[in-house]
Amino acid sequence: DTPTSVFETAYFQFNWLTDQMALGVLPNDADQYNSLQESLVEAFEQFSKEPIFHFAVMTDNEEDRGTTVYLMDCAVQAGHRVELLDIREIGIDAQGRYTDLQDRVIDRCFKLYPWEFMLREPFARELARSGDVFIEPAWKAVLSNKGLLPLLWQRHPNHPNLLPSYFADDPAASSLSDYVRKPLLSREGENVTIFRDGQEFVSAPGDYGEEGFMVQAYAPLFESDGGFAVLGSWVVGDRACGLAVREDRSRITANLSRFVPHVIIG
CATH class of the missing domain: 3.40.50.1760 (Glutathione synthase, substrate-binding domain superfamily, eukaryotic)
Known part of the structure; x- marks a missing residue:
């Protein structure tokens, strides 16, 4: 609904790839899922x-x-x-x-x-x-409404592609000890809070929350020397066609988190 990293994904990271190949930094057969x-x-x-x-x-x-x-x-x-x-x-x-x-x-x-x-x-x-x-x-x-996540979990409990998710006022939410609380309409990580062992661990400021919250089991992001990374996949029409990587020192990906180009080397 608000695809504000489509420019970076489709254009800038592809230019990075071709530049790196022209400079000899990457081999000529380097590729990108893009x-x-x-x-x-x-x-x-x-x-x-x-x-x-x-x-x-x-x-x-x-x-x-x-x-x-x-x-x-x-x-x-x-x-x-x-x-x-x-x-x-x-x-x-x-x-x-x-x-x-x-x-x-x-x-x-x-x-x-x-x-x-x-x-x-x-x-x-x-x-x-x-x-x-x-x-x-x-x-x-x-x-774009995160209320979809508890509804998916209700319909498909224990599905391997889903995390346990509940509306915040659902008594079943108390079964989670490590979880993330998210506003139903939040974007760019605003007003997201991570809880570990039931205690607030890290949070992000923002202007959302009046619409209500949901909670989702905590799934740690990939971590490296560059920080915490999250993968975003792009679908246009009915075809998957691109990969975007966002990286941050914080466990909560936000508006100013870095966009990191990727490369596939055979």
């Missing part, structure tokens, strides 16, 4: 080229704007006409359709703006009849 940009262009090709493809973001946020402009470039490579728009500049016409600053109807819009924020905006009343205007679609709000 077809993200090609996959994005192919995905944009699936949309009609007829309407202008709008891209909306809080333009005064440099990181979000840079990410959105990169995605616009992918859309241009796919043959689209594009227009950048500040999310606050979206209007509504007499028919309840979303419009841009030139009063053009917005038929297709990628927005780098969380759905839970969108639903609180004055124009949210028109979302129910907006159809498939927005990318990502509204159902992505389910995936």
Whole structure:
């Protein structure tokens, strides 16, 4: 819903790879699990080229704007006409359709703006009849809500790809001694707290938590001299196509955690 490391994954770490090969630091057959940009262009090709493809973001946020402009470039490579728009500049016409600053109807819009924020905006009343205007679609709000994790654990208890997870007020949560408490809507590690033996071990500040919390069994991150690393996998459409590595001295990955390029050497 807010893919703010897609630029680093698809573009910058690939440039790092080619630079290192050109310098002789890496062998010429070095590789990377990274077809993200090609996959994005192919995905944009699936949309009609007829309407202008709008891209909306809080333009005064440099990181979000840079990410959105990169995605616009992918859309241009796919043959689209594009227009950048500040999310606050979206209007509504007499028919309840979303419009841009030139009063053009917005038929297709990628927005780098969380759905839970969108639903609180004055124009949210028109979302129910907006159809498939927005990318990502509204159902992505389910995936960005950590309340999904306890529900998955209820449905698939002891599944090898899941960690025990409960809503914070569930009596079953007391069965965990080493766990992580997370706000349902937190991003970038904000307001996350790690507990060891039932005692607070490390926490991160932030502005989330009013929406409630869930708890999840603690799973230690990979640790090396560089700190603690977490892997992020990218899926475009229905295809896995990229790997991102974030690293930090803290056990909680946050907004300013380093992005570390990776390499595959046979």
